[in-house]
Amino acid sequence: MWKKRAIAWLFICIFGFMLLLARLMQIQLFETEAFSKHNVNLLEESVNQRTQEIVIDNGRGNFLDRNGEMLTYKKERVLVLFPFLKKMNWNAAKVAEIMGVSQSSIQATLGSSKKPFAYGEPEPIELTASQMEEINALKIPGVFAVEQKFERASIPAEQLIGLTGENPKELAKRYPDKELSEKTLIGVTGLEESFDEFLLPEGKSKLVYHVDGGGAPLFGINVKYIDPANPFYPVNVRTTIDKTIQEKAEELVEKYGIKKGGLVLLNIEDNSIEALVSRPLINKNNPYNGIGMTNQIVNQQIIGSVFKTVVAAAAIDQNLDSPGRMFDCSKKINGKPEHKYNYGMLTFSDSFARSCNQTFGELARELQKMNPQMLETYAERLSLTGAVGWNGDIYHTSDFKQFPDEDKGRVFLSEEARKDANFVAMSGIGQHEVRSTPLAVANMMATIARGGKKEMVRAVSKIEFKNGTTMVPFPKKELSGDSISPYTAMKLQKLLREVVTNPNGTGRWFKDLPDEVAGKSGTAETGKYLDGKQLHNKWFAGYFPFQSPKYALVCFNLDVIEDEGGVNSLFADMVKMLHEKETGNF
Template sequence: MWRRRALGWLFICITGLVLLLVRLMQIQLMETKTFSKHNVNLLEESVKQRTQELVIDNGRGNFLDRNGTMLTHKKVSVLVLFPFLKKLDWEAEKVSEISGIPVQVLKNAVEGAKKPFAYGDPQPFELTVSQMEKINALKIPGVFAIEKKFERSSIPAEQLIGLTGENPKELKKRYPDKELSEKTLLGVSGLEESFDEFLLPEGKSKLVYHVDGTGGPLFGINVKYVDPANPFYPVNIRTTLDKSIQQEAENLVDRYQVKKGGLVLIDIENNSVLAMVSRPTINKKDPYGSGGITNMMLKQQIAGSVFKTVVAAAAIDQNLDNPTRLFDCSKKINGKPELKYNYGMLDFTNSFARSCNRTFGELARELQKTNPHILEEYAGKLSLIGATGWQGDIYHTSNFKQFTNEDQGRIFLSDEARKDANFAAMSGIGQHEVRVTPLAAANMMATIARGGKKEAVRAVSKIEYKNGTTMVDFPEESLKGDTISPYTAMKLQKLLREVVLNPSGTGRWFKDLPFEVAGKSGTAETGKFDDGRQLHNKWFAGYFPYQKPKYALVTVNLDVLDSEGGVNLLFADMVKMLYERDSKQE
């Protein structure tokens, strides 16, 4: 009996030891980097327990503006202090003399520290190059003057560039074959998401020292500099943005209290985004709940009279722009008297300048009779529908898109609507089911300014390796599909200029600006109401200088009362600002 019990206990003990051994093998040998369902890197966690470190650079790629200035981060020369200094008699007086930081302040900072820190963080105290050299020449253990990467408190073009975040589940789903730490940052919106695979870190750059259980030095006071030492990574994403123009644009958008909307500024020569502002701003604590993460410049909006440009192009080609023909602009589209905008009898050019709904409702009906698809065809020729942003095959990625969340414009939702004369009339003035993105509207103006040449819009010109050499280029690229003729483009240019020159034109406010402006206004009813009052989308889309086009600009304020808006003043101030900048550079 006792022998059977002894064998039983022996079997239990051996089984327990085997299970323990298997578990130890799992921990020590087999799953050291991906332990448990949470994929915990045991090697990293083990090192963390016996080290303290200061991350200098998280290793993720950077976004630069067109001139090479960092957009999301900045590199600051800082004073780094390690907590073990409190156990040493270090030369705080000499560091104080060089840096200008009082001795006692330095000592107090070290006394309260439990880990290495950059002095003054989160608003780091910045050192000069000379101060850095002198501090490092002292060779005090635990005192370093280094260049550290900090995230900017305010990121320009934040919706365009996008956000990053930790998401272990999405990380595994997106990169099943890569060995990445659970804490690896992923791009979750904007260009951060589009270019995420290129931006992934090879490793962090950091200062490290080993500690015992009390936090004291384990192997003396030697601090190690750990760096992936890869001359090619992290990469830099060279955007087409101009940081100073972007900041000026954001200031102006906020000055005119645009709560929902923003602007798009395109360099016509290379069809690149110089500035893009979207409001509301991102609430970092609740980016999805506040709606701020959405880039309004890439989302479908009700276009209003900006769409009359498309109707005008079709009318020109169909010879419906006879200068002797007059339209009764004392009436609405439905034939009822027009009380608010009673312009009397107007010809085609004056109808466009004054934005007569009756004229373009009639023209849209006539065009629809000849071809139910004609409005969509011309919207396509002017790049208002279909993808506007750059896309193509790069590196090992096919059909890569710079703007991952860009909406495509639309004119009709159904064939029934397409063939309905009343719906055609409403579509002719940019209402009913017509939707366009502000980016596409800006690209339409750039297309007209170039004489009908239709191009994709870029926000990134290239990806650069760490050493400055080019990894991937994003060349200028024509958009597929039919285009308007140079003759039609010339006629549209004159119409758009007349909007400004005409004493009663909807763009007459821009007549005396330093750059000659051509463009089209828009006021669209949104179908939304505030205390019973109709809300509108207010637009102005145009380009300048008229004779030698350089910039295409769209300003838009969404869901505002008819008495509100600010888009004209915003557009005008952007023109003035760009004129002043260009004048200084000449």
């Protein structure tokens, strides 16, 4: 009996040993880089247990503004201290003297440290170049003055630039042929996502030293500097944003209480974005929940009377804008009396300046009778319905889009609406099914200001290697398709200017600005209500200076009641600010 028990126990022990051996082989041989359902890299974790390090640069590419200033990160000269210093006699007094701080403060901070750190964290004290040089000249082991890269607490044009995060599954899906750490940051939204492949790190730059189980130096106090040592990487993505203008634009949007909306400013000469503000802000605590992630500038919106610019262009080309023709602006577009906006009989140009709905509803009907595609044709010629962001073939990528999430606009959704006279009239004033993005509206204004020349909108001018040479250029490109003629553009320029110069024009608030403005207002009904009050989208879209256009600007405020907005004041302050910058008084 006892022999059977002994044999049974022997088999149990052998089976247990085999299980243990299999487990060890799994850990040591087969799944060293992707252990368990969490895909833990055991080799990396083993090294991490035996080292202490501080990352100087995470290696991901950087976004720069048009003048070369960093947008997403900042580099600061900081003092890095290693924990083993608290067990050594070192010249803390001299370091404190150079920095202008107390020795006791350095020693106290060091005493509580378990890992290398930048002195003053979470907001490290920034050193001058001379302080950095003096500290490093002391050659104290474990004491380093270095230039460290930090993520900015507040990123300009955040919805445009986008967010990054760790996602091992998405990382493996995007880059199955690349050997990347599971902790590699990838772009999740915006330009971070569209340019992600270029921004991937070659490796981190860091200061490292090895420790034993108790945290003591394993191989002495030699600290190693580890760097990918590639003169070309990480790359820099040079955006067209002007950081100074961008920051001021964000201040002004906050000043006027724009909770949902924002602005977009285009440089007309190179058709690029100099400032972009989208609200609401991203929720830092829960960024992927809520509409703060949405870049309102590339989302289609109800644009209201701004669309009358399209109807005007078609009317000019079809000779419906005769100076002697009068429109009855005492009526609504449905023929009923207009009590609130009773302007009486108006000419075509006065109708545009005062934004008479009856005139443009009537013209839209006439145009659609001539050609059922008329309004859509001219909306496309003025770039309101197609994508306007830069796209093309670059490097080894075909049809690359700088704005992959950009919505396209529209005029009609159905054939029935296109043929219905009432729907056509509503479309003529930018209501019913008419939609466009603020980016496309800004591009329409830039197109008119340039005399009818349509171009793609850029947010990035080039990708640069680390040494400053160009890796990928994004040159100016024309938008495909027909455009309006120079004659039509000239007539529209005059109409847009009269919106401001006409004593009763909807843009008369801008007549005394330091730069002459041309533009079009819009107040669109959204079909939404708050506390029984109709909500509107408020717009002003235009360009300036009128005689030599430099900027196209669109300001908009979404889902507000009729007597709220702040759009006119925002537009005016942007014009004043840019004038001050141009004249050197900024």
